[in-house]
Amino acid sequence: MKVKDNILVVDDDQDFLDIIRQILEKKGFKVSTVPSGEEALALLKEHFFNVSILDISLPDIDGTDLLSQIIELHPEIIAIMLTGHSSVKNAVQSLNRGAFSYLEKPLDLENLLSIINRGLEKQQLVFENRELISELERLNRITNTLLSVAQAVAQSLDLQKIIDSALEKVAECTGLEAIFIYLRDKDKLKFRGHHGLSPRAATNMPQELDTTSGIFSNLLEQSGPIIIKDLLKANEPELTFLKNVSYRSFAGVPLTILGENIGVLGIATDFTQSFSPNNLELLTGIGREIAIAVRNAQLYEDASSARALRELDVMRTEFLANVSHELRTPLAVIKGSANSLLQQDVIFDEQTRREFLVSIDKDADTLTRLVDDLLMISRLEAKALEVRKKQHKISEVISNIKDRLDKLTVKHHLQINIPDDIPLVKIDEVRIGEVLTNLVENAVKFSDDNTHIYIQAVCKIKKEVIVSVIDEGIGVPLELQQKIFQRFFQGEGRKAGRRKGTGLGLAICQGIIEAHGGKIWVESKPGYGAKFNFSLPVN
Amino acid sequence: MNDKTTILVVDDNQDLLETFAMILKRRGYEVQTACDGLAAVDKFKEQNFDITLMDIVMPEMNGVDAFKKIKEIQPEASIILMTAYSDEELIRTAMDEGVTLIIQKPIRIDMLIKLINETAGNQPILVVDDNSIYETLKSPGMVRK
Numbered sequence A: 001m002k003v004k005d006n007i008l009v010v011d012d013d014q015d016f017l018d019i020i021r022q023i024l025e026k027k028g029f030k031v032s033t034v035p036s037g038e039e040a041l042a043l044l045k046e047h048f049f050n051v052s053i054l055d056i057s058l059p060d061i062d063g064t065d066l067l068s069q070i071i072e073l074h075p076e077i078i079a080i081m082l083t084g085h086s087s088v089k090n091a092v093q094s095l096n097r098g099a100f101s102y103l104e105k106p107l108d109l110e111n112l113l114s115i116i117n118r119g120l121e122k123q124q125l126v127f128e129n130r131e132l133i134s135e136l137e138r139l140n141r142i143t144n145t146l147l148s149v150a151q152a153v154a155q156s157l158d159l160q161k162i163i164d165s166a167l168e169k170v171a172e173c174t175g176l177e178a179i180f181i182y183l184r185d186k187d188k189l190k191f192r193g194h195h196g197l198s199p200r201a202a203t204n205m206p207q208e209l210d211t212t213s214g215i216f217s218n219l220l221e222q223s224g225p226i227i228i229k230d231l232l233k234a235n236e237p238e239l240t241f242l243k244n245v246s247y248r249s250f251a252g253v254p255l256t257i258l259g260e261n262i263g264v265l266g267i268a269t270d271f272t273q274s275f276s277p278n279n280l281e282l283l284t285g286i287g288r289e290i291a292i293a294v295r296n297a298q299l300y301e302d303a304s305s306a307r308a309l310r311e312l313d314v315m316r317t318e319f320l321a322n323v324s325h326e327l328r329t330p331l332a333v334i335k336g337s338a339n340s341l342l343q344q345d346v347i348f349d350e351q352t353r354r355e356f357l358v359s360i361d362k363d364a365d366t367l368t369r370l371v372d373d374l375l376m377i378s379r380l381e382a383k384a385l386e387v388r389k390k391q392h393k394i395s396e397v398i399s400n401i402k403d404r405l406d407k408l409t410v411k412h413h414l415q416i417n418i419p420d421d422i423p424l425v426k427i428d429e430v431r432i433g434e435v436l437t438n439l440v441e442n443a444v445k446f447s448d449d450n451t452h453i454y455i456q457a458v459c460k461i462k463k464e465v466i467v468s469v470i471d472e473g474i475g476v477p478l479e480l481q482q483k484i485f486q487r488f489f490q491g492e493g494r495k496a497g498r499r500k501g502t503g504l505g506l507a508i509c510q511g512i513i514e515a516h517g518g519k520i521w522v523e524s525k526p527g528y529g530a531k532f533n534f535s536l537p538v539n
Numbered sequence B: 001m002n003d004k005t006t007i008l009v010v011d012d013n014q015d016l017l018e019t020f021a022m023i024l025k026r027r028g029y030e031v032q033t034a035c036d037g038l039a040a041v042d043k044f045k046e047q048n049f050d051i052t053l054m055d056i057v058m059p060e061m062n063g064v065d066a067f068k069k070i071k072e073i074q075p076e077a078s079i080i081l082m083t084a085y086s087d088e089e090l091i092r093t094a095m096d097e098g099v100t101l102i103i104q105k106p107i108r109i110d111m112l113i114k115l116i117n118e119t120a121g122n123q124p125i126l127v128v129d130d131n132s133i134y135e136t137l138k139s140p141g142m143v144r145k
Helices: A014-026 A037-046 A063-073 A088-096 A109-154 A159-174 A199-204 A215-221 A237-243 A277-341 A350-381 A394-400 A402-408 A429-445 A505-515 B014-026 B037-046 B063-073 B088-096 B109-120 B132-138
Strands: A006-010 A030-034 A051-055 A078-083 A101-104 A178-185 A188-195 A208-210 A226-228 A249-257 A260-269 A390-392 A413-417 A425-427 A452-460 A464-471 A520-524 A530-537 B006-010 B030-034 B051-055 B078-083 B101-104
Touching: A006 A014, A006 A037, A014 A030, A030 A037, A037 A051, A037 A063, A051 A063, A051 A109, A063 A078, A063 A088, A078 A088, A078 A109, A088 A101, A101 A109, A109 A159, A109 A277, A159 A178, A159 A188, A159 A277, A188 A260, A199 A237, A208 A215, A215 A226, A215 A237, A215 A249, A215 A260, A249 A277, A260 A277, A277 A350, A277 B014, A350 A505, A350 B014, A350 B109, A390 A394, A390 A429, A394 A402, A394 A429, A394 A452, A402 A429, A425 A429, A425 A530, A429 A452, A429 A464, A429 A505, A429 A530, A505 A520, A505 A530, B006 B014, B006 B037, B014 B030, B014 B109, B030 B037, B037 B051, B037 B063, B051 B063, B051 B109, B063 B078, B063 B088, B078 B088, B078 B109, B088 B101, B101 B109
Parallel strands: A006 A030, A006 A051, A051 A078, A078 A101, A413 A452, B006 B030, B006 B051, B051 B078, B078 B101
Antiparallel strands: A178 A188, A178 A260, A188 A208, A226 A249, A249 A260, A390 A425, A452 A464, A464 A530, A520 A530
16 A cells, blocks of 8 residues: 555644544544644654645644745645634635645535545646656756766777776766776776775775676676675675775676677765666666777777887888898998909909908998997897996097097098086996997988088086087988987988998987986987987986 | 990809909999890990900800901900910901900909000000910910000
8 A cells, every 4th residue: 555645734723633633544644733833843844744734823823824834844735724714815815825725614524635635636746747857857967977978088089088087077977976997808807997986995996807707797798787785795805995995885887889898887885775776877878988989999099009010010121121231232242252252263463352352341340330230229129238337528438439430520520529627427438439429420421521510518507418419411300300219210311322221320329328317319400400419417 | 425444344154244343343444244245245236335355155155256246336346355265266266357355264353454454545465474375375476456
């Protein structure tokens, strides 16, 4: 049987109260009676009554005023006014203030019951209406939430951004505080982000979850959410991190796309029993939106990592082609010269023999250098470059390689300007010498004969020494100023006939300088030369 | 006309071709190579060479036959024939046809350079050498300008 309708009867006539209670209780109502307005209000503040029957003339309060206060407390209450002496004026006033009807004493019981029943019917309609409106509002809220989650997550193709903005939006739209996302990664679930979890829960939550058993694996296998109404009563070892920090209920929602669960959205609240079916419907929808965005981002990531791999592959292939060409060129000369010297049909004079031997020697040097470069690169790649640091003056490092630099710049004007007060730097003299040689070699390669090449050094706030190699050559366009330090990068626009390098020189320089804790960079305006700088920290 | 003296080297030994090419280029000559007589004649159909250095014993067309063909195309061509054998009959034919010079393998590079310089400079060639081939060549009047 349905819950009994509640009726409150207010009258100062105790006999009347007793009689009417008997009658109404017989009709199946639950009846409360009070003799004064004050007691009526006290009771109404605690309980809801479907119907209130009020005597209009009470000793402590005017009946219509009481009516107003009651309606204010319970706008949907069915109030029936009783008037002792026919007073149309009071009755009309009562109706205006929200009474459902009025009756004259002595009461016509049939009439009273029919009025009560009509009132209850009306009240039922009001309640149903209200439910419809709230359902409508709920649906509206779901739509808006989904829309704003979908908008937030669709704005990016960056997986982490999507997860973060989804978490934030879900929290904002649902008022749920502690939410987190795990995404499937092969046979594991990996933690990808949370919003509002208490710091203790956040630090204790597992970064990886097994997908073979436990609540999360169940979530991955089913289409709907899982609710744990009371974490204290549930035996879910994987949720201990929530239980231990006073979360009391949990909902897990699979992130589903095209029938595949790609992760789990988890929600924890401080109270038991906090998830209504309505909540879950919304969360399932949100789960779907997040899954779509996550899958898009994953596909995009896959595509771009595949592209990056392809680019790397192209670079490596080019590098191998360059290296083998570079190796072959001097090898061909060495082989040809040796072969010539062995020709039985030729008798060499001393001068010609020497020429052949010199070219063998020179190209063997080229080969050695190339192999050294490759070894250096492989050491840099393995991060195994050994740097033997000692205190040195930059000017000493330069004077030690001066012969080499002079030889490189025979067709250029080399000017070296290192002030005496440049502080000592702790460096591997040989390696830094290599860097300088390499930079000067590049300067020569990319500038015309008879132009100037400068080497200078400045000290910046006694913290670092900056050494620069400046040329008047073709320069480096802005978009290449980072790229030229990449391994295998080959500068373009070099003059015809110039030796093509391996594309390793600047990458090696960068590796050496970084191993010293410094930086290397280029400043240049194309057509106006380039200034290559590297910094070395001063101890 | 090109300032550089142009030389065509003809030999079926590829390594030797490259060796000569390397040496002569270093001396400032413009050098082309051909691997047999036929290829040499084809080269002459495209351009003239100041000096031709040609092996006698080659497949397809031997040096003497090629020499004759070349003379038809470019009568003033200076042609130096090289041979590893003292095939007197062949040498005699070549001399009769007006070959500039015949030298014997193995070739002494310094001598070759000197001969080329003299040929290029249109100087009379004086061969002073202890190598017997030159004696052979000289004695019956086989070397002539």
